[in-house]
Amino acid sequence: MKITINGIVCDAKEGANVLQTARENGLYVPSLCYFPRTGTAGKCRACVAEVEGMRGLVTTCTTIVQEGMVVRTNSEKAIAAQKMVIDLQLSSGEHDCLSCQRNGDCELQTAAHFLGIKKPSYDVGERHCDLYDTSSESIIKDGTKCVKCNRCVDACNHVVMHEVLDMGERAHDMRVICDDDLPMGESSCVRCGECMQVCPTGALVSKAAEGKARSWELKKTRTICPYCGVGCNIDVVTKDGKILYGLGAEENWQELPNQGSLCVKGRFGLDYVNSPKRLTKPLVRKNGQLVETTWEEAMAAAAAGLKKVLDENGPRAIGCLSSAKTSNEDNYAMMRFSRGVLKTNNIDHCARL
Ligand code: SF4
Ligand code: SF4
Ligand code: SF4
Ligand code: FES
Structure with missing residues (x-):
């Protein structure tokens, strides 16, 4: 089907929303809460537009395309509303982009840049968001950069089903919490990092990457x-x-x-x-110490050790453990070696690690 966005005729898929359609046709519309894998949220209202035949401003992420639809995401009214939403978000947090891991790869920054917002203009009073939580081994949770889009909560509860994250408190005090408001590192979080991947801003970032690289230096x-x-x-x-x-x-x-x-x-x-x-080189134990050696000597030592156990205790005394980090072919060869050469069925795999 065809719809028109900002005067441009766009191909649209049946059942798609207007925001998705705009993106697929190379048109940018500010957005914060919509993410394909967590689905429609309709929370942030950054993506509003005027649609012919519909009253007021509509959120493009929740509006399903219809044949011949005429959408204006760049009308004066739509832009003013988008600006207000993004400006309020910038004003409500501590968006020190220069030191933020997501600088250059942040959906809030992109929207602000697109809308020509140079600096936050609202005085929102005292901030009530939680601060810097570094208790997780892998993730830094920075509430001052959170735009309350709910993407992390949806991902944790409905995509990976770990049910750790939720929105705690209400209105001005609303913030993402772990379990019953525990530090992330003390919560039931399994560190899958799904929340970090879907977060549009620097509110959930990798601990290992903190201070190590700017987004454009990453490959x-x-x-x-x-x-x-x-x-x-x-x-x-x-x-x-x-x-x-x-x-x-x-x-x-x-x-x-x-x-x-x-x-x-x-x-x-x-x-x-x-x-x-x-380990990057083969090792053999000599006089109780592991020392570097050649592959030939290491293989000969392993063969002699296996033969000794076979001779003294029989094949059931030997067990083989293979690895998922090798190829299927390597695992097959290991199974043949175990059953065919060593004559033992004691073979297993590290997938249960
Ligand atoms: S979250 Fe985005 S807008 Fe906020 S400081 Fe980081 S890069 Fe800047
Ligand atoms: S890292 Fe923890 S909080 Fe985040 S999605 Fe996974 S389980 Fe949930
Ligand atoms: S932590 Fe990130 S994903 Fe979660 S609500 Fe805040 S901005 Fe959205
Ligand atoms: S992206 Fe549409 S309401 Fe948030």
């Missing part, structure tokens, strides 16, 4: 999680070749096995790649 590389067999599609975020954290791939998320989400291992467990403790 995202699409790969498959090396842990379990689900095969989650990950954008690994690196700076200068060092892994900081993982993001679930958002592009075509409906078709991916992880549908945009990750667990704590894929999100925050990839830094082992850069660990100085990682």
